[in-house]
Amino acid sequence: MTKDKPMDILLRQDRDHIAHLTLNAPDRLNALSDAMLAALQGALDQIADDTAIRAVIIAGNGKAFCAGHDLREMQAGRQAGDGGAAYFADLFARCAAVMQRIQSMPQPVIAQVHGIATAAGCQLVATCDLAIAADDTRFGVNGVNIGLFCSTPMVALTRNIPRKAAFEMLTTGRFIHTDEATRLGLINRAVPATDLADETHNLAQTIAAKLPVAVKIGKSAFYDQAQLSTAEAYAYTSAVMVENMMVRDTDEGISAFLEKRAPDWS
Template sequence: MAAKVAAKQEESKMAILERHDTDAVAHLTMNAPERLNALSDEMLAALQQAFDGLKQDRSVRAVVLSGSGKAFCAGHDLKQMTAARQSEDGGKAYFKDLFDRCTRMMLTIQALPQPVIAQVHGIATAAGCQLVATCDMAVAAEGTRFGVNGVNIGLFCSTPMVALSRNITRKKAFEMLTTGQFIEADEAERIGLINHVTTADDLAAHTSALATTVAGKLGAAVRIGKSAFYQQAQMPTAEAYEYAGAVMVENMLYRDTEEGISAFLEKRPPDWTQ
């Protein structure tokens, strides 16, 4: 009994979100394995703080987000949500605030100047699947299962639907949302929810290699490109071309872009300052 108490005390001291950097890549690990890394109030706060801190960090050019233990993320913390029902309004104010905070965190990921890559294993369900869909890229281990399964307990995954329906076809998204059925990693790759499937043993190395490749590009070009990617996706085609053309003009005027083109023509490595 004493050993169990000591273990729990030690566990409580551990950060709910861990970070370590490798060169220009920041690795964030959700660290609540006993709760399958659920997006609890504490986890949402930790993720928001971490992403806010990365906004101005020009030393980081790519971010990898993973989960500890048996799963990537099992969605919202249902125990916290149930406890909120004890309030006078039945939890209404808490639920609105919860989904507002979760939305803010998801939008922050896409507004980050650095590409964010989800490193997924085990399961990614409900808001956890939303998190995968929100990240700019995703790599998953074989056997990983994805689902927006809230409908199975009477809660339609309406907010996860936003990110999911912007990643995969509408009919497939609607099927997942209304049946609550899970899909395997191979199908998730086929329909465009994730980029790559790899073995569990190679997952970290594969994801890190992708992040390192991205981090090796001109940071200023990737920053302007990521922002433009999401902006143009919401525009009609003609408007998107006009906007993207203006972005390319701005990009072409960068000193480091001029250097990159010169280096390519002269068959030498570029001497970039950013």
């Protein structure tokens, strides 16, 4: 099923229970403009309620994955009577809502990254549940180079990579390549650019083949338990395991495994 139009700022194509979202503003390096953020929010909200979709891939058209916020739009916002303060507050709130939506939706979201992922674009990579990158991709939270510390991208970054590595990137504006991004945990792995789409789709297919309700329960618990102490996390996840065990299809899956047959999942 295809849901895209050539001129749309965000393209959607569904295949194999996977929603492929493509940032489609290559002339702006797929910047997270007002229109792009609105399109992403709308698509993610729609997909979250779509039980036919079991995984999501976010990619970018053109030579870059995403170069962050649209600086031209941001500067235009300064024309308001308050110098842009209200617009900037709203912009960063809308961006934060998109990032939080990615992690709150039931389906795992995979970033398919190429070219560059900078500032809020790097934030998007760090926010996605998984990330596969072309082996020549560069990542940076380089706002400091133009006098704007990447404070909101810092939230996702510091939850992905060691703090000292994150702080160095944030304060120096230094770009890292895929080998370092993999070692630090920003991405899962890097592959040749020619294999990027297939590798990402194959990962999404592997996830889509699992019991959807189990993945939904697990994704929610994955983020929730990370905010708790060890004792609290064990108490919480024990309750989650009980919830999962009470699902009819989980009973069927375990029985099928023991009986050495394919599960008859509803």
